[in-house]
Each structure stands twice: as structure tokens, then as C-alpha cells.
Amino acid sequence: MSLVHLLLRHARQTPERPAIFYGTEPWATHGQWAQRSAGLARRMVAAGLVPGDRVVLFMRNQPRYLEILWAAWWAGLVVVPVNAKLHPREAEWIVANAGARWAFVTHDVVAEPLTGLERQIDVESDDCDDLLAPVNDAWAVPVVERGAQDLAWIFYTSGTTGRPKGVMLTHRNLMTMGLTYFIDVDPVSADDAMVYAAPMSHGAGIYAIPHLMAGARHVVPASGGVEPAELFALGQAIGPLSTFAAPTIVKRLVDHAEQHGIGPDASARAFKTIVYGGAPMYAADMARALRVMGPRFVQIYGQGETPMVGTALSRQQLADTSHPRWAERMASVGVAQTPVQVRVADVEGRSLPTGEVGEVLVKGDSVMAGYWKNPEASSAAVRDGWLFTGDVGCLDADGFLTLKDRSKDLIISGGSNIYPREVEEVLLTAPGVAEVAVVGVPDAEWGESVVAFVVMAPGLQTTTEALDQHCLAQMARFKRPKRYEIVTELPKNNYGKVLKTELRQRLASTAD
Numbered sequence: 247m248s249l250v251h252l253l254l255r256h257a258r259q260t261p262e263r264p265a266i267f268y269g270t271e272p273w274a275t276h277g278q279w280a281q282r283s284a285g286l287a288r289r290m291v292a293a294g295l296v297p298g299d300r301v302v303l304f305m306r307n308q309p310r311y312l313e314i315l316w317a318a319w320w321a322g323l324v325v326v327p328v329n330a331k332l333h334p335r336e337a338e339w340i341v342a343n344a345g346a347r348w349a350f351v352t353h354d355v356v357a358e359p360l361t362g363l364e365r366q367i368d369v370e371s372d373d374c375d376d377l378l379a380p381v382n383d384a385w386a387v388p389v390v391e392r393g394a395q396d397l398a399w400i401f402y403t404s405g406t407t408g409r410p411k412g413v414m415l416t417h418r419n420l421m422t423m424g425l426t427y428f429i430d431v432d433p434v435s436a437d438d439a440m441v442y443a444a445p446m447s448h449g450a451g452i453y454a455i456p457h458l459m460a461g462a463r464h465v466v467p468a469s470g471g472v473e474p475a476e477l478f479a480l481g482q483a484i485g486p487l488s489t490f491a492a493p494t495i496v497k498r499l500v501d502h503a504e505q506h507g508i509g510p511d512a513s514a515r516a517f518k519t520i521v522y523g524g525a526p527m528y529a530a531d532m533a534r535a536l537r538v539m540g541p542r543f544v545q546i547y548g549q550g551e552t553p554m555v556g557t558a559l560s561r562q563q564l565a566d567t568s569h570p571r572w573a574e575r576m577a578s579v580g581v582a583q584t585p586v587q588v589r590v591a592d593v594e595g596r597s598l599p600t601g602e603v604g605e606v607l608v609k610g611d612s613v614m615a616g617y618w619k620n621p622e623a624s625s626a627a628v629r630d631g632w633l634f635t636g637d638v639g640c641l642d643a644d645g646f647l648t649l650k651d652r653s654k655d656l657i658i659s660g661g662s663n664i665y666p667r668e669v670e671e672v673l674l675t676a677p678g679v680a681e682v683a684v685v686g687v688p689d690a691e692w693g694e695s696v697v698a699f700v701v702m703a704p705g706l707q708t709t710t711e712a713l714d715q716h717c718l719a720q721m722a723r724f725k726r727p728k729r730y731e732i733v734t735e736l737p738k739n740n741y742g743k744v745l746k747t748e749l750r751q752r753l754a755s756t757a758d
């Protein structure tokens with residue numbers, strides 16, 4: 247079993263079909279893609295790379311990303327895509343930890359040589375042109391076959407605390423993820439087009455797999471990132487796009503649509519499906535997204551350790567506003583995806599009854615093989631095949647999972663549990679509020695008390711009293727923030743996740 251066969255199938259069946267676009271420009275057909283990946287595979291093997299060796303990709307989104315991934319799999323290598331926003335020193339730490347031999351980079355991401363590598367290739371150099379030069383006899387380049395349990399991808403966690411850990415993903419993990427997309431996320435046809443707006447080192451790049459399975463097109467925006475105007479224009483030019491986006495990106499797309507009077511019909515011409523996940527999407531934001539852009543959203547919940555596979559909230563479930571539990575469902579992350587079981591358990595791993603809050607556990611063929619060179623962390627995270635996600639939530643009678651918070655974000659005040667997410671959901675419905683993050687701060691009387699950081703929409707203002715009135719009208723008194731901080735922005739990591747640790751540190755330093 248090797249992911250490389252996904253490319254070979256289409257290169258044989260439809261070699262002339264356009265496969266990769268850079269902006270609106272055709273970059274490669276399936277046949278050209280295979281010829282370039284085969285060329286690079288042959289040259290990597292000739293240079294002495296052997297099956298199982300690790301190759302780092304430390305680059306911004308670029309069409310060669312796809313050619314390098316499939317070349318590596320052709321040669322039986324393991325890819326280590328690294329977030330392009332990391333500091334070179336952080337990337338060096340990953341290079342060393344993974345024991346990587348080669349790295350492909352873009353010079354805007356890292357201009358200097360990273361230590362510890364045998365070879366560093368700038369993907370926009372002549373050197374790389376030579377390595378990726380197409381070969382006419384692609385079929386003669388032997389595929390280094392791999393077993394289902396062999397590693398395909400080491401994904402380094404974003405590590406909001408401590409050093410990142412290398413999640414070992416096998417060919418089976420990624421094959422499972424790809425096939426599940428069609429059942430639980432979205433059917434895909436060869437006429438579809440996937441656009442890589444979010445970093446290809448993460449979920450967006452992983453979604454290349456189902457799109458290649460279906461023989462669909464792959465589009466890398468010329469800007470290499472998230473420019474809403476560019477994405478809407480690309481969709482109009484190429485045909486409706488599918489994309490994976492974190493909630494912050496969804497928000498930017500929706501803002502753009504609203505500001506430019508792009509309604510559901512015009513949105514449908516630009517976007518087929520927007521899959522969102524990776525961080526909480528607040529119900530108020532999704533209700534607005536559906537209103538502005540129409541029913542083209544699907545939510546997934548997963549983590550690097552079970553990539554893109556955990557639960558999903560389908561387009562139909564999101565759009566079914568007449569369902570009596572629609573509001574609750576919209577605030578949930580949906581139901582278990584087909585190849586996994588999901589349950590909620592206590593600290594000992596015992597299942598909890600419906601409605602009770604505990605840790606979310608996932609079991610199935612998408613669950614990682616463990617953490618690279620870290621057996622202790624591996625056996626703590628996966629026990630009897632169950633992945634302990636570190637996320638806290640509860641299941642309802644229909645199997646919908648609602649996430650509360652990561653266990654470390656839970657606030658305990660006066661002995662009562664307060665889930666920041668609940669308070670955030672309420673504050674987001676206050677007039678003019680654009681973003682919110684709620685954290686706990688040590689409190690001599692209560693153990694912890696609730697502090698809300700609030701970002702207002704441009705040009706709008708509020709007062710602590712107004713926010714407090716809003717909360718008083720909608721939540722138990724003990725849950726409401728004791729303090730409000732109105733700020734211009736929230737600290738976020740490279741994937742757009744709010745860094746609550748940093749907010750807590752900020753409060754601790756002002757308390758001194």
C-alpha cells in the first residue's frame with residue numbers, strides 16, 4: 247500500500263488532464279506530475295536516500311509541494327512538512343528530531359542553510375529544476391512499495407506548550423482519511439478543484455489526498471496564502487473551489503462576501519465547499535456564514551494524531567434550520583466519522599453516560615502509529631487503540647459531540663466548572679463584539695475567576711457595563727466574567743488558534 251498509486255492511476259488513465267494550477271495558470275497535467283515526481287524519486291534514490299528516510303518540506307504553499315510529496319512516496323521516503331511560519335531555529339529542532347537528511351525550502355521562508363541537513367534545496371532554484379526535470383520513462387522508475395503500517399508523513403504538533411511532538415502517520419492512516427472524505431465530508435468529482443489557501447503542511451495539504459483520489463484539480467493561489475478577493479476571483483475563473491479553512495479564515499471570507507455584496511448565489515459560483523475545523527467555530531459566526539454565503543460549509547473535528555478524522559457536521563445538518571435541535575447541533579462538532587468510534591470517558595478511560603462531560607477518545611484506522619522517538623508520550627496518548635485527545639466534551643443521545651474546552655482551559659470557580667466556550671458563545675452575541683477569549687485567573691476568594699478579552703468590530707465600541715448586562719441576561723451569575731479587557735487583537739499561533747496561555751501570562755504579569 248502506498249499513496250503513490252493514487253497518482254499513478256490518474257497518470258495512466260487521464261495523462262492529459264490538467265491536474266495542478268498556479269493561480270489560473272496550468273502547472274501540470276496528471277502525466278507531467280507523474281513524470282516530474284518519478285524524476286525526483288529516481289534522483290533521490292540515486293543520491294543515496296533509502297526507504298524510510300525523512301525529507302523536510304519547509305516552504306510556503308507552492309505547486310511543487312505536491313510534486314515533492316508524491317516523489318518522496320514514490321521513493322518510499324517519509325515526508326515532514328513543517329509550518330512555513332516557524333522560526334528557522336524551530337525548524338532546525340524538527341530537522342534534528344526527525345533525523346531528516348534533505349529539506350526542500352522556499353527562500354522567503356528560510357534564506358540561510360539549516361544545520362543538520364545533507365542537502366537543502368530551494369524549490370525555486372536551477373538545482374530544483376534539475377531534480378524535478380520530467381522523465382519520459384516514468385513507468386520504468388520503480389515504486390518503492392510500502393506496507394500499510396509504514397510511515398508516510400510525520401506531522402509536528404503546533405505545541406502551544408512545550409516542544410512539538412512528531413505524530414507518525416502511516417500510509418493506512420492517510421488512505422483511511424482520504425476515503426472517509428467522500429462519505430463524511432463531501433463527494434468529489436474530477437471536475438472539482440481544491441484550493442490550498444491554508445498551509446499545505448497541515449490539514450489543507452492532507453486534503454490533497456482525497457482530491458487526487460478523485461482525479462480533481464489542485465489550485466495553489468499565486469499569493470500562496472489567504473487573500474479573500476483572490477480566492478473569490480480564482481473560483482469565478484476556474485470553477486467553484488473546495489477549501490479547508492480554520493474558523494478565522496472562514497470569518498475573513500464571510501467578511502469579504504458581506505462587504506462586497508456577494509450573496510449565496512455569487513458565493514456558489516466561487517466556492518463549492520468550505521470545510522472548517524482546527525479551532526472552535528462559534529455558533530453565531532456559523533449562523534452568519536450560512537446567511538451570507540449559503541449552505542456550503544462542513545465542519546470537521548480531528549487532530550494531528552487522527553488527521554482530519556474524528557467527527558463531522560455535514561452540510562445538510564448545518565442547513566437543516568427546521569430541526570428542533572439545530573441550534574445545539576450547530577454548536578457541536580457533529581457525529582463520529584465512518585471509520586472511527588468516538589466516546590467520552592473519565593480519567594480512567596471508562597465511558598461516561600450521555601450528556602456527561604469527559605475526555606474525548608477516538609479509535610480507528612486513522613489514529614497515528616505513535617509519537618516519533620517518544621514511547622512514553624505514545625503510550626500515554628494511545629491506550630488499547632483509543633486515542634486520548636486531551637479535548638473535553640460530551641455526546642448527546644443522537645451521537646453529536648459538543649466540545650467544551652481543552653482540559654487545561656477549564657475554569658474552576660468556587661468549586662463549579664465553567665467552560666470558557668459557553669461564556670464566549672454568549673459574549674459573541676453582544677452588539678459589536680467581533681472576537682472573544684475567556685480565561686481563568688487565580689482568585690484568592692474563588693480559586694479562579696473569569697476574565698474575558700474582547701475585540702470589537704472596527705468602529706464599534708462598548709462598555710464593561712454593557713457587556714456585563716448582556717451576560718447577566720443570559721447566563722448563571724457565577725459564570726459571568728469578573729473582568730473585561732477590551733483589546734485590539736488576540737494573540738494567535740501560526741494556525742490562527744488563540745493562545746490562551748499567553749493571555750493567562752499577560753494577566754499574571756499585570757497582577758505583579
Ligand code: AMP
Binds near residue numbers: 523526545548550652
Ligand atoms: P492540531 O493537531 O494542530 O490539528 O489541533 C487539533 C486540536 O484543535 C484538537 O485537539 C481540538 O482541540 C482543536 N480542534 C480541531 N477541530 C476542531 C473543531 N472543529 N472545533 C473545535 N476545536 C477543534
